[in-house]
Amino acid sequence: MVPYDSDKCLLLYVLETLSALRAMIAQKDDKNKERAIYYINKTLLDYETRYTPIKNMYFVIIFSSKYLRHYMLGNTTYVIAQVDPLKYLMSKSYLSGRAVEWVMLLQEFDLVFITHKSIKGHVIENFIANHLGKETSIT
Secondary structure (H helix, E strand, O other): OOOOOOOOOEEEEEEEOOOEEEEEEEEEOOOOOEEEEEEEEEEOOOHHHHOOHHHHHHHHHHHHHHHOHHHHOOOEEEEEEOOOHHHHHHHOOOOOOHHHHHHHHHOOOEEEEEEHHHOOOOHHHHHHHHHOOOOOOOO
16 A cells, blocks of 8 residues: 555546445556555445445445545546446436435546446456455445
């Protein structure tokens, strides 16, 4: 882990599994190598395990923005995920309920969504391999 540099953009890697949500915030160093700043993990409660995959994606992004807000407010944050949740929201002709709440919560951040297919290298695989077995959680 490295200290946060307010002059550089952030990379937020998010991962949802059947039983947990995981996120890692990183920045590129002077050698253009990604370095982790902070890692969070949340074990899902029983009812949360029944969310649809797209709801889990929003849940992990909202969860991350809650705990990493102080990092994300002043910087452009590139959210690297398996899918682009904005495409899902924009494909709906009418937003209601929780979807409107998600949009309102995320509006304060400068977020750019990138699917992990467009990222070169094995960053996602390394992220999963290094943190999949960890049992620490924030509730």
